Amino acid sequence: MTEGIVPVLDAGLQALREAARLSPDNLPLRRHLGEQLLAKGYLAEAEAEFRAALVLAPRDLDVTAGLVDAFIRQSAYGEALAALEPVLATPGYPPRMGVLAARALLGEGDLGRAAYRYYEAISRDPSVADPEVATALTIPAAGPAHPAHPANATSSAPGAPLGPVAGPDAAPAAPHAPAAAPAPAEADGAEVERSRTTFADVAGMDAVKESLRVKLLLPLQQPELFAAYGKRAGGGVLLYGPPGAGKTHLARAAAGELGAAFVSVGLADILDMYIGSSERNLRATFDLARRNRPCVLFFDEVDALAARRSDARHTHNRQIVNQFLAELDGVDADANEGVLVLAATNAPWYIDVAFRRPGRFDQLVFVPPPDLSARAAILRILCRDKPLAEMDFEAVARATEHMVGADLKGVVDRAVEVKLHESIRAGRPVPMTTMDLLAAAKAARPTAVREWMATARNYVLHSNESGAWDDLLPWIKGKW
Numbered sequence: 001m002t003e004g005i006v007p008v009l010d011a012g013l014q015a016l017r018e019a020a021r022l023s024p025d026n027l028p029l030r031r032h033l034g035e036q037l038l039a040k041g042y043l044a045e046a047e048a049e050f051r052a053a054l055v056l057a058p059r060d061l062d063v064t065a066g067l068v069d070a071f072i073r074q075s076a077y078g079e080a081l082a083a084l085e086p087v088l089a090t091p092g093y094p095p096r097m098g099v100l101a102a103r104a105l106l107g108e109g110d111l112g113r114a115a116y117r118y119y120e121a122i123s124r125d126p127s128v129a130d131p132e133v134a135t136a137l138t139i140p141a142a143g144p145a146h147p148a149h150p151a152n153a154t155s156s157a158p159g160a161p162l163g164p165v166a167g168p169d170a171a172p173a174a175p176h177a178p179a180a181a182p183a184p185a186e187a188d189g190a191e192v193e194r195s196r197t198t199f200a201d202v203a204g205m206d207a208v209k210e211s212l213r214v215k216l217l218l219p220l221q222q223p224e225l226f227a228a229y230g231k232r233a234g235g236g237v238l239l240y241g242p243p244g245a246g247k248t249h250l251a252r253a254a255a256g257e258l259g260a261a262f263v264s265v266g267l268a269d270i271l272d273m274y275i276g277s278s279e280r281n282l283r284a285t286f287d288l289a290r291r292n293r294p295c296v297l298f299f300d301e302v303d304a305l306a307a308r309r310s311d312a313r314h315t316h317n318r319q320i321v322n323q324f325l326a327e328l329d330g331v332d333a334d335a336n337e338g339v340l341v342l343a344a345t346n347a348p349w350y351i352d353v354a355f356r357r358p359g360r361f362d363q364l365v366f367v368p369p370p371d372l373s374a375r376a377a378i379l380r381i382l383c384r385d386k387p388l389a390e391m392d393f394e395a396v397a398r399a400t401e402h403m404v405g406a407d408l409k410g411v412v413d414r415a416v417e418v419k420l421h422e423s424i425r426a427g428r429p430v431p432m433t434t435m436d437l438l439a440a441a442k443a444a445r446p447t448a449v450r451e452w453m454a455t456a457r458n459y460v461l462h463s464n465e466s467g468a469w470d471d472l473l474p475w476i477k478g479k480w
C-alpha cells in the first residue's frame with residue numbers, strides 16, 4: 001500500500017481520508033473518497049476504499065460501479081466481472097453497468113459478449129454510450145481490444161500503482177493480458193489459477209457435487225471436526241466419464257467453491273522426451289501446489305501418466321508411475337496437507353490399481369453424460385448472460401440427446417456468433433431465440449458418448465470384480 005504517498009501529494013485527499021478514518025461508517029463519505037481517489041488515479045487505494053464501502057452497503061450501485069472501474073483500470077477484468085455479476089443478474093439493471101461489463105469483457109478479449117452487453121445497454125439508454133467501447137467493437141479485426149478509461153485519456157493522472165490487486169482472489173494486473181487467463185505463477189509447465197467458477201456454475205450432478213463437498217471441501221472448511229475424528233484433509237478423487245461431460249469444469253468449480261488455488265496439469269506439461277525430466281516436472285508440479293495450499297491440483301488425462309505398470313512398455317513409464325505414487329504419498333505425513341488432488345480420465349480401466357489405495361485416488365467419481373433435465377440446466381447456465389428472447393430450454397435439451405456439456409457449449413457458441421454478426425449489422429442487440437439454438441444444434445455432431453458407453457460396457461461387464469465401476473452399471477444398461 002502507498003499509505004504515505006497520498007497525504008503528501010494532495011491535502012484535499014488527506015482531509016477526506018482523515019474524515020473517513022474518524023467516521024468509518026459514513027457511507028457517502030467513503031464513497032466520495034473512493035471516487036476522488038479514482039479520479040486522481042490512485043487505483044489501489046480507490047479499490048480498497050470501495051471494497052470497504054461495499055461491506056457497509058453491499059448493494060450500493062455507485063460503490064459497485066466505482067470498484068468495477070478501479071478493477072478495469074488495473075486490468076483486473078476478471079475481478080471486475082465477478083463484482084458485476086450480482087448486478088447483471090438483476091432484471092432491468094442500470095445500463096451504465098452494462099457498459100462497464102462491456103469494457104471488462106473487451107479487456108478479456110471477449111468481443112462477442114462485450115458487443116451484446118454494450119448494444120443492449122445503449123438501446124435502453126443512449127446517453128451511456130462510450131465512443132471508445134463503440135470503436136473497439138466495430139473493428140473486430142483489431143484483435144482483443146483494451147478497454148477505454150479516463151486514465152488513458154488524461155495524462156495528468158499520477159502513476160498509481162498498477163501492481164497486482166490486494167486480496168486472496170486478485171487477478172494479476174497485466175496491462176495487455178486478459179484477466180481470465182491463469183495467473184502465471186512460476187515455470188515448471190503448470191500455472192496457479194484463481195478460479196471464478198463455483199458449483200453454482202455446474203448444472204446437475206448433485207450427487208457428484210455432494211460427494212466432492214464431503215471429500216474435499218468440508219475437511220478444509222471444518223478442520224477441527226475432521227481432526228477430532230482423526231481424519232485429515234488431503235487424498236485424491238478420480239473423476240471419470242465420457243469426454244466433454246464436465247470433469248475439468250467440475251474440478252475448477254471445486255477450487256472456486258473452496259477459495260483454493262487451482263493448478264491444472266495436462267499431459268504435455270509433464271511428459272518430456274528426455275528421460276528423467278518427466279519425474280522432475282511431476283515433483284515441481286506437486287511442490288508448486290504445496291506452496292500454494294490450500295490448492296486443488298488437477299491432472300487431466302491422468303491415465304496416460306498413471307497407466308498400469310504391467311502395461312507400461314518402457315521402464316521410463318514405470319518410473320513416472322512410481323514417482324507419481326511417491327508424490328501422492330508425500331515424503332512425510334503432512335506433505336500433502338491441504339493439497340487436494342483431483343484427476344480426470346476417460347479411460348479409468350487403464351489406471352494402475354496402486355493409484356486407488358487409501359490416501360491416493362481412493363475415491364472414484366463417475367461424471368455422467370447429462371440427461372434431459374441436466375442438458376436444459378447446462379444450456380440455461382451457458383445462456384445466462386446472453387440477451388434472450390423467448391427460450392424453451394427443454395425443447396433444445398430434447399433436440400440435443402447424446403450431447404455432453406462440451407457439445408452444448410459448442411451449440412451455444414455457434415448460435416451466439418450468428419447473433420453477434422446480426423447485431424453488428426443491425427447496430428443493436430438481436431436477442432437469441434429457441435430457433436437459433438435449435439438451428440445450431442442441428443448443425444452440430446455430438447462427441448462420441450455412444451462409443452464411450454460401448455467401451456465402458458465391455459470393461460464393466462468383464463472386469464468389475466472389485467465393484468469399482470458400480471456407479472456405471474445403471475448407465476451402461478440404458479439405451480445409447
Ligand code: ADP
Binds near residue numbers: 201202243246249405
Ligand atoms: P471434460 O473435462 O469432461 O472433457 P469439460 O469440463 O472440459 O469436459 O467440459 C467442457 C465444457 O462444457 C465446460 O467448459 C463447460 O462450459 C461445459 N460444461 C460441461 N458440463 C457442464 C455442467 N454440468 N454445467 C455447466 N457447464 C458444463
